[in-house]
Amino acid sequence: MSASRTKAAGRPRSAEKDAAILQAALQLLATQGYTRMSLSQVAEVARVSKSTIHLRWKTKADLVTAALAAVRMVEAPPAGGNTRADLVAILDDFAATVQRVRGMALIGTCLAEEAHTPELLALLRERTVLPRRDLLRTVLEQACCRGEIRPEGDLEAAVSALLGPFYADYMAGQGGRAGWAEEAVDLVLAGLRPA
Amino acid sequence: MSASRTKAAGRPRSAEKDAAILQAALQLLATQGYTRMSLSQVAEVARVSKSTIHLRWKTKADLVTAALAAVRMVEAPPAGGNTRADLVAILDDFAATVQRVRGMALIGTCLAEEAHTPELLALLRERTVLPRRDLLRTVLEQACCRGEIRPEGDLEAAVSALLGPFYADYMAGQGGRAGWAEEAVDLVLAGLRPA
């Protein structure tokens, strides 16, 4: 009885190909959008045959879903106990990540496909949006405990006020406006300052 | 040059068809997205033949561009001189419009196609985003004049702080959160309250 008791029969599936396919899919999803992205392109970019993709994921939607599910939140910026600095760090990291992975195009695809393939937006939320919001909320809760801000009924509005300007700026064509994070944080902290 | 003659020869193009096509295109753009929307669908919805579309716009991109260009901001909510109420009215109208025309899907399509057809996002900005921001900025400037808020270098950040929560909420899956407009306005006004 070797250690490989559960070893699967036959040739094992190549982990490199798994990764290459998912990465290619994610990249093409951001650059082409869901509908325009073709499995041929994915196969070509991943240096793999189309059938190899179909062997792993039954349909295009399955593949894209898997690619989005594989997206992992980058590790949270370390919290230092300084409310303002911590919030700014999280927001800056957010902006940097979005830019790095062509995030707005990816978001756009998920929004555009919401009626047709709602899983996409759902996954994006679960994997990237909500975890980031959790980080921000945690910092705010601590600030609350320390009496730095007024205890509000819930902090959702504050979180949206922190992240929102990023989207609004992008829509206005002012994508990477310098100092946006600081301004957003200052506005929220000022608005919530204890009486 | 006969092209400059006041009256074109032959049968004039039907204006009704122009409108029907553009409207159908816009609707399908929102419900299907750019790539998924087909000219056959547009033709069917507009009760027109595919060739009639091509007669007016050379390519699919041209048609979609024209459809977006035809989008007009709905009339602004009347300003009443009460800063808080005016801002809330504008934001509520914004949210209502987005919901009515499946705006987030339309925005998603334009974001998704940004790399391929940047005109789409540019037009959306010009026709809908910037006009709305102008309304908000005007109200803020008046409030500034009346000394209700601190004069900032520019008010862009404030405008983004007003609109942003809408986007952030949508991304978080809290699309129509009640009272979002009031909360955003109050936060901004509190943050900008004169010392």
Add this chain to the structure above:
Amino acid sequence: MSASRTKAAGRPRSAEKDAAILQAALQLLATQGYTRMSLSQVAEVARVSKSTIHLRWKTKADLVTAALAAVRMVEAPPAGGNTRADLVAILDDFAATVQRVRGMALIGTCLAEEAHTPELLALLRERTVLPRRDLLRTVLEQACCRGEIRPEGDLEAAVSALLGPFYADYMAGQGGRAGWAEEAVDLVLAGLRPA
């Protein structure tokens, strides 16, 4: 108002292409069978693009159905009033037709597809099998009236006895056995001879 009141707008559909496609489909159906036959082949044989086929028939099954529906019974051999000669003539014509159009392969395809696409066998029956049986039954009924054969409850069994040997011979590998028609007719007439 011209005579062409109901003239369809636009370019008229080419009747030659209609015919070429249907004929190609029928030929390939007989030589390749339903599943093996591809629309590419049909397009190639008919000297037409694949899309031209899809313009007329939505799916492969639709095309094949139309092709089978277009099969027309060859005109009946003239009845001369001589029962034996008339029956033999019909059977000989039957055998000749089957051979000419690779009928057994066509029949085979319809039988093989019965579970999947029952319309095929149904059409084959309606267009070729049943009309031929009607001819035979009519001749038998006249013979009955003239007292040449015993009046049976119904003549279906007799008709099957006339046609059956053809199929049985084919299955035995004795496809075109000479004199099969005469033998079958003689057997039936002898079996039904009035007491």
Add this chain to the structure above:
Amino acid sequence: MSASRTKAAGRPRSAEKDAAILQAALQLLATQGYTRMSLSQVAEVARVSKSTIHLRWKTKADLVTAALAAVRMVEAPPAGGNTRADLVAILDDFAATVQRVRGMALIGTCLAEEAHTPELLALLRERTVLPRRDLLRTVLEQACCRGEIRPEGDLEAAVSALLGPFYADYMAGQGGRAGWAEEAVDLVLAGLRPA
């Protein structure tokens, strides 16, 4: 030649798998037809991997051929010495067998593939059609010896007259017409009654 050694080296091939594969192939051949039947399906039904099939038969055609070759005539109904009863018994058994194994679909497949893979029809003939005809012919010969029917040149026509109505009925959509066997036998015996 080591190939002629009584015992092959290495693990022997599983006989159960052989049987399971052939049976699955035969079943799917009848239900799906040759072209539609896929090796994946066979593998799945036989609870075996695709490669295990290819290990035994090089191609799909080989497998199907082997499956048909494995078909054995079920044992003949016991002959009791009564010509009419014996013939009817054979025909009834024939009809029952065809129905049990979806025989007409199988026959259809072999007919449809005749141009492409003539071995199929050849095997079907050799294994099922001709043995059955032999049974019938033997009974007829004995009847001949006993003087119950006229001695004909050969009895092939009579055999086809016995089996034929079954096929003809099926083609007419009267598949299992009650009493067909008796009627066919009576007709033939009447037609061949000694003068």
Add this chain to the structure above:
DNA sequence: CATGAATGAGTCTTCATTCAT
């Protein structure tokens, strides 16, 4: 031996676009 991975060819179908009427 037996298995699962990997692949290239091929399937039906859809689409944006150009032609003929």
Add this chain to the structure above:
DNA sequence: AATGAATGAAGACTCATTCAT
């Protein structure tokens, strides 16, 4: 002007077969 026919390119997906474990 307006329509419907015609088409080439491309898309997702399936399959028989060969390879590596």
